[in-house]
Amino acid sequence: MRAVSHANGKDLAKEISLLKAQLEELTESMSGTGHSMVARGEEAVEETIKSARELIAKYGDTAKAIAEDTISLKNKATDKLVEQTEARPLTTLAAIVGIGFLAGWLCRRQ
Numbered sequence: 001m002r003a004v005s006h007a008n009g010k011d012l013a014k015e016i017s018l019l020k021a022q023l024e025e026l027t028e029s030m031s032g033t034g035h036s037m038v039a040r041g042e043e044a045v046e047e048t049i050k051s052a053r054e055l056i057a058k059y060g061d062t063a064k065a066i067a068e069d070t071i072s073l074k075n076k077a078t079d080k081l082v083e084q085t086e087a088r089p090l091t092t093l094a095a096i097v098g099i100g101f102l103a104g105w106l107c108r109r110q
Contacts, residue, residue: 085092
């Protein structure tokens with residue numbers, strides 16, 4: 001019985017040393033994989049930034065021109081609204097009351 005126990009102890013020691021070796025190999029493999037993943041992540045971020053800069057360079061001027069046109073249209077519409085309100089105050093008041101009545105009627109239906 002003692003011989004069986006001694007043999008099991010040796011087998012157990014061999015298994016433990018084998019597991020330690022496998023764990024060390026796994027640790028080395030994971031360390032290499034981690035560095036590889038970080039490098040790939042950095043490359044992806046750099047490529048994304050490069051693409052964003054190209055997009056901004058390509059469409060930045062167009063977007064700026066559109067924004068300026070929008071501001072100009074807003075200013076013209078505001079000026080026209082003020083002009084019409086000053087020229088026809090009763091018509092403006094009637095329109096506001098009508099819109100309010102319509103909005104109230106539509107909200108009440110729901």
